[in-house]
Amino acid sequence: MKKNNNMLGCILNVMLRERDIMSSRPIYLYGTVLVLAFCAIFFVSLMYQGLPQRVPVGVVDNDDSYLSRTAIKQIEAMQGIEIARRYNSYHEARLDMQRGKIYGFIEFPQDLYVNTVNGLRPTVPVYYTEAYMIPGTLAYRNFLQIANVLNAGVRRTTMRAKGVPEADIMPSLQPITIDTHSICNPWTSYSIYLISIIWPGILSLCIIVMTVFTIGFELKQKTTPDLLDKAGGSIVNALIGKLLPYFLIYLLVGLSFVILAYKIFGFPLLGPAWVMIINITMLILASHAVGLFFIGLFPVLRDALSAASLYSVIALSMCGMTFPVEMMIPPMQGFAQLFPLRQYYLIYVKWAMLDSGVGNVWINMLGMCIFFFLPFLILKRLKEAMVNLNYPTK
Amino acid sequence: MDKFSISDIRTAINQMVQITWKELRTIFKDSGVLLILIIAGLGYPILYSTVYLSESVDEIPVGIIDECGNSFSRGFASKIDATREVSLVGCVNMDDAISKMKSRSIHGIIVIPKSFSKDIEGGKQTTVSLYVNMATFFIYKNIALACNYVMLEENKNISLKRLSADGLTEQEALASAEPLRNKMNILFNEGNGFASFFVPGVLVLVIHQLLFLGIGMVSGTRREERANSQVNTKEKVSQREVFRHIFGQGAAYFLIYSLIGSYILILVPRMFGLPHFASAWDIYRLLFPFLLAVIFFSQTCAVFIRNRETGMVMFLFFSVILLFLSGLTWPVSSFPAFWKYFSYIFPATFGVEGYLKINCMGADFSVIMPEFIALWAQAIFYFITASFSYRYINK
Numbered sequence: 119m120k121k122n123n124n125m126l127g128c129i130l131n132v133m134l135r136e137r138d139i140m141s142s143r144p145i146y147l148y149g150t151v152l153v154l155a156f157c158a159i160f161f162v163s164l165m166y167q168g169l170p171q172r173v174p175v176g177v178v179d180n181d182d183s184y185l186s187r188t189a190i191k192q193i194e195a196m197q198g199i200e201i202a203r204r205y206n207s208y209h210e211a212r213l214d215m216q217r218g219k220i221y222g223f224i225e226f227p228q229d230l231y232v233n234t235v236n237g238l239r240p241t242v243p244v245y246y247t248e249a250y251m252i253p254g255t256l257a258y259r260n261f262l263q264i265a266n267v268l269n270a271g272v273r274r275t276t277m278r279a280k281g282v283p284e285a286d287i288m289p290s291l292q293p294i295t296i297d298t299h300s301i302c303n304p305w306t307s308y309s310i311y312l313i314s315i316i317w318p319g320i321l322s323l324c325i326i327v328m329t330v331f332t333i334g335f336e337l338k339q340k341t342t343p344d345l346l347d348k349a350g351g352s353i354v355n356a357l358i359g360k361l362l363p364y365f366l367i368y369l370l371v372g373l374s375f376v377i378l379a380y381k382i383f384g385f386p387l388l389g390p391a392w393v394m395i396i397n398i399t400m401l402i403l404a405s406h407a408v409g410l411f412f413i414g415l416f417p418v419l420r421d422a423l424s425a426a427s428l429y430s431v432i433a434l435s436m437c438g439m440t441f442p443v444e445m446m447i448p449p450m451q452g453f454a455q456l457f458p459l460r461q462y463y464l465i466y467v468k469w470a471m472l473d474s475g476v477g478n479v480w481i482n483m484l485g486m487c488i489f490f491f492l493p494f495l496i497l498k499r500l501k502e503a504m505v506n507l508n509y510p511t512k
Numbered sequence: 513m514d515k516f517s518i519s520d521i522r523t524a525i526n527q528m529v530q531i532t533w534k535e536l537r538t539i540f541k542d543s544g545v546l547l548i549l550i551i552a553g554l555g556y557p558i559l560y561s562t563v564y565l566s567e568s569v570d571e572i573p574v575g576i577i578d579e580c581g582n583s584f585s586r587g588f589a590s591k592i593d594a595t596r597e598v599s600l601v602g603c604v605n606m607d608d609a610i611s612k613m614k615s616r617s618i619h620g621i622i623v624i625p626k627s628f629s630k631d632i633e634g635g636k637q638t639t640v641s642l643y644v645n646m647a648t649f650f651i652y653k654n655i656a657l658a659c660n661y662v663m664l665e666e667n668k669n670i671s672l673k674r675l676s677a678d679g680l681t682e683q684e685a686l687a688s689a690e691p692l693r694n695k696m697n698i699l700f701n702e703g704n705g706f707a708s709f710f711v712p713g714v715l716v717l718v719i720h721q722l723l724f725l726g727i728g729m730v731s732g733t734r735r736e737e738r739a740n741s742q743v744n745t746k747e748k749v750s751q752r753e754v755f756r757h758i759f760g761q762g763a764a765y766f767l768i769y770s771l772i773g774s775y776i777l778i779l780v781p782r783m784f785g786l787p788h789f790a791s792a793w794d795i796y797r798l799l800f801p802f803l804l805a806v807i808f809f810s811q812t813c814a815v816f817i818r819n820r821e822t823g824m825v826m827f828l829f830f831s832v833i834l835l836f837l838s839g840l841t842w843p844v845s846s847f848p849a850f851w852k853y854f855s856y857i858f859p860a861t862f863g864v865e866g867y868l869k870i871n872c873m874g875a876d877f878s879v880i881m882p883e884f885i886a887l888w889a890q891a892i893f894y895f896i897t898a899s900f901s902y903r904y905i906n907k
Contacts, residue, residue: 419821471647
């Protein structure tokens, strides 16, 4: 019983020591709170539209007829795209696409109207780019709609002239429609989709780097004997006391994100929101563990930091939010498992978003828990480095 | 010719070469810097290209619930199944489909209503429901694309059949069913590949970030050593010498990165089958001001970096911010004005844009004149600020 008290006392000592360290330099506040607040403001304000509105597109009108002018009016009425400029030729428009001024354009050929009336079925080509995937796809989707509206318009006129009853026209124009339900993101908002993973990704990155930094800096400054001394000689006490303040700050920041995103901004979830609290807490813990692992593996600040940086930046690609992991080559699928963010993403999508229940995510929770044990692999090595102070001078 | 000025230039060049040589030795003696500048410079582009090696996302499993269940609805379903993007998985009912969706064995659900064939035969409009989830962008995009395509084709076929039944000739029926033919053409990244879209921009960012972190590390180390040493090694430097230092040190990075940069921007795209329209000469023309701008920018920012490692702690997260500021994911046309101007601070913004335009979209070099000029302007501006920064550090 006495020993237990002692342990708590030691941890408290280390925590108080850490408080002094943290208040001595601005980098600690910066790396824990300011970066994450900046990122939250950055992403929310950058993508406040949710879905990009008024994507700039071009029009080449070689016909200048009633039909092409009607079509242009219809394009102008669309929310998703906006005519940035009209061009005299395909080449002019293509050049502006290379300049990044437009993401797509439609070309009305000469004699469009005459050929349509005569039943010659003229072709109306649309060009869009996949070199910029999001605006290109939006341009495509809107132009497709325009093409349909246009076709329907011509046919409607013909049918009316033939005396087809109004109620029969629409089904006849479009016998099959597809009603798309975007589950958990009915507005197909890119900001919800992107922020949900990118912000936690940066959180994880900050935690890994700060964990490496705060321990590595002590090794470098050779202050670890003092740290161990305050911790009663126990490395476990030392690490708990040292990292607990960071954990608590990150937890506060992480929970604020969860509350902001899923309660205040109302990012839709079919599953219970408390799953996200568990999920982000696990992500924070796992990131601390990964950071510890790096500094234990390379007990030299600069090496550990370089390795941890290279690792944590690629996590955003490996989690599978843009390009599915299932479609990567097999070695990469295995590699993806080495990132806590991958498990976070799967728990979020399966349990919180689609309400799959714990049955479908226990394997991912287990995967997350494996990270918690990583530090035990390097405890001995780290302690030796802390005691022997064999930090290279250069 | 004034003799004095010639010897003056000679001393200047001599001094600069010495500084460059010294900087190169510093870099190659420091394992941490080597890891960032060289090992990561060589390895990271390969890693990124390998992650997205598969390029396209084909045969995505999508659940189908065919409530109609006759040959007509099966025909519709098989057309969706036949697309490159989608592969259908039969589901008994909605519960079955939802549970498959939850375990991620399917990524979408298509429901063909019971009245499907009856509606169409009776001239009524029928609605097929598609349930997708936007958790993985590329999956979402491809499923929607495939279903839309099949729907349009099918609509055309149904109209044709009806019109032929009304006694129209094939030509007349076509003209009536589809009075205007629309043709959707992709310009640039025609294969709709994810790697071809994403990796080229990342390659430029890799150069930007590695140089930035590497230079920050070297100058942080230098400041730290100076702060720790007892002797005051600071010496008064004239403005001329400041310029020589910035040029001399910058030249070391420039030398290394003109090699690694050409490996990243010229060789890697060819190795991994990514778009490579630009000639090596055009890429060098862009790389030259880009490297200068990045190097002087990094030397300017050295003022914030007091320790060897703080640069990495402070600016690592910026890699993600720069990715967004480059306009690769979120279109610049939808940027709020503030972030648009903010993005002009960073050489990466113009570097990525310029590189994408000439190398991925095959643009003529004259097209990227705005980016080219902006990079030169940045290079000059950051050279001046780097001299202030140098003076402050060595105050």
